[in-house]
Amino acid sequence: MAQTLYLHSKNPQPERVDTVVGALRGGAVLLYPTDTVWAIGCDLNSKSAIERVRRLKRLANDKPLTFLCPSLSNIAAYANVSDQAYRLMRHLIPGPFTFLLPATKLVPRLVLNPKRKTTGIRVPDHILCQALLAGLGNPLISTSAHLGDGSEPELEVELFEGLDRLVDVIVRTEETSPDTSVSSAHVSTVIDLTADEPVIVRQGLGWEQATSFLK
Numbered sequence: 001m002a003q004t005l006y007l008h009s010k011n012p013q014p015e016r017v018d019t020v021v022g023a024l025r026g027g028a029v030l031l032y033p034t035d036t037v038w039a040i041g042c043d044l045n046s047k048s049a050i051e052r053v054r055r056l057k058r059l060a061n062d063k064p065l066t067f068l069c070p071s072l073s074n075i076a077a078y079a080n081v082s083d084q085a086y087r088l089m090r091h092l093i094p095g096p097f098t099f100l101l102p103a104t105k106l107v108p109r110l111v112l113n114p115k116r117k118t119t120g121i122r123v124p125d126h127i128l129c130q131a132l133l134a135g136l137g138n139p140l141i142s143t144s145a146h147l148g149d150g151s152e153p154e155l156e157v158e159l160f161e162g163l164d165r166l167v168d169v170i171v172r173t174e175e176t177s178p179d180t181s182v183s184s185a186h187v188s189t190v191i192d193l194t195a196d197e198p199v200i201v202r203q204g205l206g207w208e209q210a211t212s213f214l215k
Contacts, residue, residue, distance in 0.1 A: 096205035
């Protein structure tokens with residue numbers, strides 16, 4: 001069974017953040033809340049944990065995994081950011097936006113789209129996520145907790161029960177409740193920044209805001 005830790009959403013307890021970070025550094029797979037959907041994640045530098053995440057999500061090796069960075073300046077270490085992409089991103093970060101970008105050599109092959117050498121990166125507007133990133137010192141894998149097996153949970157309690165034996169740590173806050181609905185409608189907006197012109201490839205939270213900057 002997974003270890004469940006309750007952290008305050010606005011002022012996460014440092015000792016509990018340290019516990020989660022220690023588990024991540026040890027190769028743990030995490031279920032945690034973000035500013036979009038519930039996510040499954042792990043340390044970007046843990047090959048074994050990334051392999052587990054792929055198995056959980058039933059993802060082929062050519063499907064890239066999104067990861068979280070704490071800031072735009074941090075993104076530049078993991079992706080090649082053009083001047084045009086930078087101008088757009090600085091208006092939208094932090095927030096519910098995933099940016100598809102050409103990856104640098106710091107991004108593990110297990111995370112990339114192997115043919116395009118691209119990756120998806122987000123900077124979350126979420127205090128808990130930022131606390132975990134600060135403690136870990138590395139990007140954090142962030143993929144939807146929906147497993148795509150045809151039996152998607154409708155309530156948070158069903159999500160916890162379904163993943164309890166599949167992940168190592170479940171992070172909850174006072175804002176989460178077992179009878180709260182779990183919706184996949186709160187996904188991030190995905191913006192492809194790999195070509196000359198930015199393209200919204202998935203409309204999610206904040207897509208109207210993104211569209212206004214693209215015009």
